[in-house]
Amino acid sequence: MYHKSKGYKIFSFFNYICLILIALSCFLPMLHLLAQSLSSKSAINGNLVSFWPVDFNMDAYAKTFRNTNFTGSMQISVFRTVLGTLISMFVITTAGYALSKDFRGRNVLMWIFIFTMLFSGGLIPSYILVTKLGFKDTIWSLVLPGAFGAYNLILIMNFFKTIPKALEEAAFIDGASFFVIFRKIYLPLSLPGLATVGLFIMVGHWNAWFDGILYMSSTENYPLASFLQTVVVQGSAQSMALSQSEAAALSEQSIKAAQIFISTLPIILVYPFLQKYFVKGIVLGAVKE
Amino acid sequence: MKKTGALLSVAVLLTGMLAGCGPVKKEGGSTAEATLKDGKYDPPITLTIAKQQDENAGKYINGESLNDNVLTRWGVEKLGIRIETTLLGGDAAQYNTKLRLALTGSEKLPDVLPVYDTSLENDLIQSGLVKDITEDINKYMPERLKEIYKEYPTAFNPVIQDGKVYGMPIAPNLTEGEVMLVRQDWLDNLGLKAPTTIDEFEQVIAAFTNDDPDGNGKQDTYGFDFSGKDSYNTGWVSDSVMIFSAYTGKHLPGQWYNEDGKLTYGSVADGTKDALAKLRDWYSKGYLNKELATQGAWDALADFTEGKAGIIIGRPWLYGSVKDVETNVQGAKISAYPTISGVSGDKTYQSGQQNDGVFMFNKDFNNMEAFFLYYDKLYDAAFGTGDFKYGYAQGYDYDIVNGEVVFDPKAFNTPLDAVQGVGKMAFTKNTPSVDGPGKSFYDLAQGVKADTGVLMRSAANDPTTSAGYVISYENRDVLLPNAFNGPPTKTMQTSWEQLNTMEKETFTKIIYSKEPLESYDTFVKQWYEKGGTQITEEVNEWYTNAGKVDVMTNMGLK
Numbered sequence: 001m002y003h004k005s006k007g008y009k010i011f012s013f014f015n016y017i018c019l020i021l022i023a024l025s026c027f028l029p030m031l032h033l034l035a036q037s038l039s040s041k042s043a044i045n046g047n048l049v050s051f052w053p054v055d056f057n058m059d060a061y062a063k064t065f066r067n068t069n070f071t072g073s074m075q076i077s078v079f080r081t082v083l084g085t086l087i088s089m090f091v092i093t094t095a096g097y098a099l100s101k102d103f104r105g106r107n108v109l110m111w112i113f114i115f116t117m118l119f120s121g122g123l124i125p126s127y128i129l130v131t132k133l134g135f136k137d138t139i140w141s142l143v144l145p146g147a148f149g150a151y152n153l154i155l156i157m158n159f160f161k162t163i164p165k166a167l168e169e170a171a172f173i174d175g176a177s178f179f180v181i182f183r184k185i186y187l188p189l190s191l192p193g194l195a196t197v198g199l200f201i202m203v204g205h206w207n208a209w210f211d212g213i214l215y216m217s218s219t220e221n222y223p224l225a226s227f228l229q230t231v232v233v234q235g236s237a238q239s240m241a242l243s244q245s246e247a248a249a250l251s252e253q254s255i256k257a258a259q260i261f262i263s264t265l266p267i268i269l270v271y272p273f274l275q276k277y278f279v280k281g282i283v284l285g286a287v288k289e
Numbered sequence: 290m291k292k293t294g295a296l297l298s299v300a301v302l303l304t305g306m307l308a309g310c311g312p313v314k315k316e317g318g319s320t321a322e323a324t325l326k327d328g329k330y331d332p333p334i335t336l337t338i339a340k341q342q343d344e345n346a347g348k349y350i351n352g353e354s355l356n357d358n359v360l361t362r363w364g365v366e367k368l369g370i371r372i373e374t375t376l377l378g379g380d381a382a383q384y385n386t387k388l389r390l391a392l393t394g395s396e397k398l399p400d401v402l403p404v405y406d407t408s409l410e411n412d413l414i415q416s417g418l419v420k421d422i423t424e425d426i427n428k429y430m431p432e433r434l435k436e437i438y439k440e441y442p443t444a445f446n447p448v449i450q451d452g453k454v455y456g457m458p459i460a461p462n463l464t465e466g467e468v469m470l471v472r473q474d475w476l477d478n479l480g481l482k483a484p485t486t487i488d489e490f491e492q493v494i495a496a497f498t499n500d501d502p503d504g505n506g507k508q509d510t511y512g513f514d515f516s517g518k519d520s521y522n523t524g525w526v527s528d529s530v531m532i533f534s535a536y537t538g539k540h541l542p543g544q545w546y547n548e549d550g551k552l553t554y555g556s557v558a559d560g561t562k563d564a565l566a567k568l569r570d571w572y573s574k575g576y577l578n579k580e581l582a583t584q585g586a587w588d589a590l591a592d593f594t595e596g597k598a599g600i601i602i603g604r605p606w607l608y609g610s611v612k613d614v615e616t617n618v619q620g621a622k623i624s625a626y627p628t629i630s631g632v633s634g635d636k637t638y639q640s641g642q643q644n645d646g647v648f649m650f651n652k653d654f655n656n657m658e659a660f661f662l663y664y665d666k667l668y669d670a671a672f673g674t675g676d677f678k679y680g681y682a683q684g685y686d687y688d689i690v691n692g693e694v695v696f697d698p699k700a701f702n703t704p705l706d707a708v709q710g711v712g713k714m715a716f717t718k719n720t721p722s723v724d725g726p727g728k729s730f731y732d733l734a735q736g737v738k739a740d741t742g743v744l745m746r747s748a749a750n751d752p753t754t755s756a757g758y759v760i761s762y763e764n765r766d767v768l769l770p771n772a773f774n775g776p777p778t779k780t781m782q783t784s785w786e787q788l789n790t791m792e793k794e795t796f797t798k799i800i801y802s803k804e805p806l807e808s809y810d811t812f813v814k815q816w817y818e819k820g821g822t823q824i825t826e827e828v829n830e831w832y833t834n835a836g837k838v839d840v841m842t843n844m845g846l847k
Binding site for chain 1: 342348349354355356374375376377378379380383386387390393395396590591592594595596610611613614616617
């Protein structure tokens, strides 16, 4: 009965304290933001808001949802996340399936993929490539360049490798082709792994802001994260030439708070549904036969 | 066989990618055919532009967008000029990155490029992709604009190279100066007057700290609120430069000053040490913002807005950003005063901005006439003439209700704060103005009737802000533009960052009493040793070169 020992009790006591503190440090900023988003402008400017709204009102949310830039960006982000995840999952699973087999040239291919993990061309070549391909100002500039991630490929590939070879052989005997085996055996059996990698990709797409700003020449085409970047990260010392109206807009902290809060919600909502796979996915992925 | 195939495809792929890095293709410049008839192009021509646009400036209404809005439509209808934004950046850093990427030649550079960074301006000139416009200015710049540009010859400095002019300042015009915002109710409670000298200033902030000005029986207030995070000369809000200038005169921290033809750096000027000694004394007595070194200019406002601090300095519109204290705290009242005078009895100085970036042009762009036609029209709003007599568009930045022009957002359906500043739908971040540091407010105070858009808009402001602008105009001689506005010099590129960090750290540590006052002398010595001497030389060399060729005459601006 190890968990009855005194040492264990002390350990778990401090363990809980630590975990609670960590949880609070994640939760309190969100709570502060929520309180700000529900408070009046003057209360925020005066530093009066901590974790409870002062002069409760929903103006910030009303304004945010009336802002077509925000709602438009939200739609683009949702579309981008769905499309980007589908494309990524397609290329990664098909490549992962093929690479989990033995064939000639596999190591060379693998080496090429790994190479991209270690070295990248950098900003300028990527930019030239994307513009020359004519992807500028289109959704493709957001979903295609990062579609194939070597890291995710390795995760999926290792997951596929853990599936018993015998299963595949039995299917062959029953007359199944590679594609049927991939679709009917590998994909269903590796749902936890797919969910894990899918979540990585999804969150990545949802939070990516730099590519949106880089490749879009119109703010209406910005995904939500890029939009928020331009709204929130401002008021630096460089804004010397700020005009009166801009200065007034800068202090609309409640709207910023509302926008940040709304933008984090979708991904928080998706998370619980994937979490059961998430835990399993990581554990299974680590087991070797 | 398989292997060769794979190799071949890789080779094909590589060649394809390399081809993308080839020489810059000549494109554009095809707009020269359209003719100008009665001030209108027929068929309409297109000017492509780059633009830095802040989301905070508002949003488009009525389903409008960046390239299709009330102002672009106006351009097509009235002038036959279509403005199309082909390069867009959100904040300054992103915008600069995108401009640099455009220099790779992977796409066509827009015709008109507003550039806000001197080092990027220099890179653009070096790249050979921007146009020498000396002749064009002479030929096409309308007379009323020439009158304005004549007054700001040094604003051209960053874009002059070898006697040629590769750009022009955007709407040169001195920004408004800073005023001192003081808690009037605190002054009244303690029976004090607004300070006009450094000694009076010290008495007031001491009283604000120790004598319980808000009468709540607790010692929870302090005197002077400013930010030292980025610079001790912020130039817009939460500024402390007044204290330095009180001892150094025209030598401001972080800024170059032209003393009898030689440029010197303000942070190492005589008197800076006295200013630091003063601030150090005040800080230890609790008169200053405790977190001054960690709060950026904008964040430092919070204490004042909260009702903890008594004095803050900034541009006149700062009142609008801190007036919430009058809602939050019962009886609070803010008044605007001029900044104090220095120990020598002279006024205190502050940094003034004479333009916001420069316009540069694609070297293949050959329709400067169209650009100037459009640019001149934008000035209508500043002069109160033509189509923009009252504002840029009815129903956007003004409206006519019952035959009267109104600027009050509540008086018409479209709430003003939601509209993307109409003028900003054109080329630049800010709209042209000829108002100087608040001339319209001064004129109104002198009893001039508000009959142009500019005057009416000024008249619609609250009394405290207006008072601030009047002060700013009356004291406009305290505004000093930085004498050095060229690209970073050679030594600056390698050691300016270090010198700046050293400066900031030394100043802050002295104020915080973490280092003795004498470490300022060590700093000055090291500043010169670690590149300062060299930089001063280079800066002066740049200054001599900038003034060598009389470009103003070549541009017809004399």
